[in-house]
Amino acid sequence: MYSKELLKGTISVIILKLLAEHDRMYGYQITRKVIELTENKIQLREGSLYPALHRLKEENLVETETINIGKRVRRYYTLTEKGISVMKEKIAETLDFTRTIERILS
Amino acid sequence: MYSKELLKGTISVIILKLLAEHDRMYGYQITRKVIELTENKIQLREGSLYPALHRLKEENLVETETINIGKRVRRYYTLTEKGISVMKEKIAETLDFTRTIERILS
DNA sequence: TTTGGATACATCATATATCTATGTATCTTT
DNA sequence: AAAGATACATAGATATATGATGTATCCAAA
Secondary structure, eight states: OOOHHHHTTTHHHHHHHHHHHHSOEEHHHHHHHHHHHTTTSSOOOHHHHHHHHHHHHHTTSEEEEEEEETTEEEEEEEEOHHHHHHHHHHHHHHHHHHHHHHHHHO | OOOGGGGTTTHHHHHHHHHHHHSOEEHHHHHHHHHHHTTTSSOOOHHHHHHHHHHHHHTTSEEEEEEEETTEEEEEEEEOHHHHHHHHHHHHHHHHHHHHHHHHHO
């Protein structure tokens, strides 16, 4: 589990990347996927995820489709056109950043 | 210039690493060094640096030596024993983090 | 059959770190 | 003499992750 400050600014790009790979995902599924992918190192919390998803929707980077599973609601998220382009930019920026950090620290 | 949120959690480890490499540095010098090392991609501001240095001192990770350059004050920072050990831990954690992010995004 | 754990959404208060702006003052170069 | 660089510092605004809490359903095991 990393110090929480490290995660700042990376949650949104992680979500966008996962959506790009799966074409549609719902919130709870995203939290499970992140935990699985990072072997529990990033425990994306629901208190972090849902506000992040709402922000992405607010910015028109994702759109939603709500379906019913029995009596339960499930909200699927998909990337918009704008979301795809912002995702690419953010990935490039984040990777540039991580490489800069690695260069300084190595 | 990266989105400011990305930098969160990395400023302290960058400072600790620079101090490890130079055995003593003063604040303004650190800002110049970071800008130089990152080719202006990380513009460490004085409003970010000085509070960060004060926090590191509060945690006993660095100690200070104040000297006078003419009539001007210059405050040198050096790593403490504790600072050296925390620096190593933080570097390991940060590099682990950046590699995790790279793996997800690539 | 009931209880616990997993699924699934959400919001609020809190903590914390960074940025911008501002302030003071000295030194150096033009 | 003025402008730009050096050198410290703090205050307020901002953003976002976390922990806590809430509601409710579904399913498997006791």
